[in-house]
Amino acid sequence: MPTFYENKQLVTPGDLLAEGNYVAGENAYKEDGKIYSTQLGLVDYEERRVHVVALRAFYIPYIEDTIIGKVVDVGFSGWMLDINAPYLAMLRASDVLDRPFKPQKNDLFSIFNIGDLIIAKVVAYNRTRDPLLTVGEPSLGKITRGQIVEVTPTKIPRLIGRQGSMISMLKRETGCHITLGQNGLVLVSGKTLEDERLAIMAIRKIDQEAHTSGLTDRVTKMIQKEKGGVKHAQKDN
Amino acid sequence: MPRKTTKKLIDKNGIRADGRKLDELRPIKIEAGVIRNADGSAYIEQGKNKILVGVYGPKEVHPKHLTLLDRALLRCRYHMAPFSVDERKRPAPSRREQELSKVITWAIEPSIFLEHFPRTCIDVFIEVLQANGGTRCAGITAASVALADAGIPMRDLVAACAAGKVEGHLVLDLMDVEDKMGEADLPLALMPNLNAITLLQMDGGLTTDEFEQVVNLALTGCKQIHTLQKEALKARYIAVKKAVEKQ
Structure with a gap:
């Protein structure tokens, strides 16, 4: 059962990753006992599973994912949200109002208007049906403050880090509240614009350098250096 | 144009008009991710050919009635810029461009997992900025890189x-003159790892023996181009990695 690359090596679509008794995981497929990559990414050999961590990808909804969406249409019984995926997502009015919903009485525009950004969770999705969202949980709902950064959706796990090391470091060092949408949108809200700017800078760096090692340390260093710089600038004023 | 007086296309040493050997490709440069607003993009220079490709999608299909319920719709548009050739080309899509758009779509279609994204479409825009023969092949090469980039x-x-x-x-x-003055031209597209041909056209006449040799020749060309495609896709990430390791 030969493998043809080292762990974490860069591969392109169509590259032969392994032969024989392996199972094709994410971004890989099997044909005639051979496993090929389907994406540009980093190959990952586990016991029997071979998968590729994509470097360029778009978001595909998964049930239970927390996502950030933008209202693009208000209908009679709910809202349509752009969730950065190939499909528009539906948010039903009955879900938001949690009481019998009457189209004559309730003005949906006054709840969520077009252009509003919403943190929601995917409750239902398969390939024959557009994703269905819910906001019926604490911490979900309309976004009222903060800034949005866009990253490649596949790099969200890198942004979280091993057991949340990266994200907890980011929160600690910048003092910002950070909400990760699995669809690649990240909400950053801090006490000052300066804090937010710092967090956004760090997130952009992580997005850019996701495929390198020792990233957490480098980002920590960058933030600390920047923080020093900011303090210095304030002194000058 | 007085073509009779032009020098021979291949001299007695087997060197071609632009100094190449018989089995030599034109110098090729491929770059991925050149357009910020597109989901994926690529730029290719193959000799004097210059082609820019942008990929958008998967996204909802417009117009809606074209939606396919079991797979994604792949649409390619091959277009030549008015300034891409010696005499101004009218910018409206010509009969030739429409045909090439179709042919390129068919050449790329088998390489994509379209069935993973039903009810969506993927748009590929191939814009020929400068043409000097072999643009459909260069277009396919670049489009494939742009799709991977997306x-x-x-x-x-x-x-x-x-x-x-x-x-x-x-x-x-x-190249252009060889195509126009030559006896036969055979464009071929290949999925190199699967060893599957996705496009095979021929213009002109060849004996069966010659045909086989020409196909093999084109296959070796495709394989050389394939390594360049892979390098182009990896280049950006290797550059970032190197810059990081230097620090």
């Missing part, structure tokens, strides 16, 4: 290259 799952990259017969010699990667 993060669309693919069975394999598609590399394309032409071969043909000029003044009795079998040659690789024909």
Whole structure:
């Protein structure tokens, strides 16, 4: 059962990753006992599973994912949200109002208007049906403050880090509240614009350098250096 | 144009008008991710050909009635800029461009997992900025890189290259004059890892023996181009990695 690359090596679509008794995981497929990559990414050999961590990808909804969406249409019984995926997502009015919903009485525009950004969770999705969202949980709902950064959706796990090391470091060092949408949108809200700017800078760096090692340390260093710089600038004023 | 007085396309040493050997490709430069607003993009220079490709999608289909319920719709548009050729080309899509758009769509279609994204479409825009023969092949090559750059799952990259017969010699990667003055031209697209041909056209006449040789010649060309495609896709990430390691 030969493998043809080292762990974490860069591969392109169509590259032969392994032969024989392996199972094709994410971004890989099997044909005639051979496993090929389907994406540009980093190959990952586990016991029997071979998968590729994509470097360029778009978001595909998964049930239970927390996502950030933008209202693009208000209908009679709910809202349509752009969730950065190939499909528009539906948010039903009955879900938001949690009481019998009457189209004559309730003005949906006054709840969520077009252009509003919403943190929601995917409750239902398969390939024959557009994703269905819910906001019926604490911490979900309309976004009222903060800034949005866009990253490649596949790099969200890198942004979280091993057991949340990266994200907890980011929160600690910048003092910002950070909400990760699995669809690649990240909400950053801090006490000052300066804090937010710092967090956004760090997130952009992580997005850019996701495929390198020792990233957490480098980002920590960058933030600390920047923080020093900011303090210095304030002194000058 | 007085073509009779032009010098021979291939001299007695087997060197072509632009100094290439018979089985030599034109110098090729491929770059991925050149357009910020597109989901994926690529730029290719193959000799004097200059082609820019942008990929959008998967996204909802417009107009809606074209939606396919079991797979994604792939639409390619091959277009030549008015300034891409010696005499101004009218910018409206010509009969030739429409045909090439179709042919390119068919050449790329088998490489993509379209069935993973039903009810969506993937748009590929191939814009020829400068043409000097073999643009359909260069277009396919670049389009495949752009699709990979967009993060669309693919069975394999598609590399394309032409071969043909000029003044009795079998040659690789024909340029404009060789295509026009030569006896035969055979564009071919290949998925190199799967060893599957996705496009095979022929213009002109060849004996069966010659045909086989020309196909093999084109296949070697495709394989060379394939390595360049892979390098182009990796280049950006390797550059970032190197910059990081330097620190």
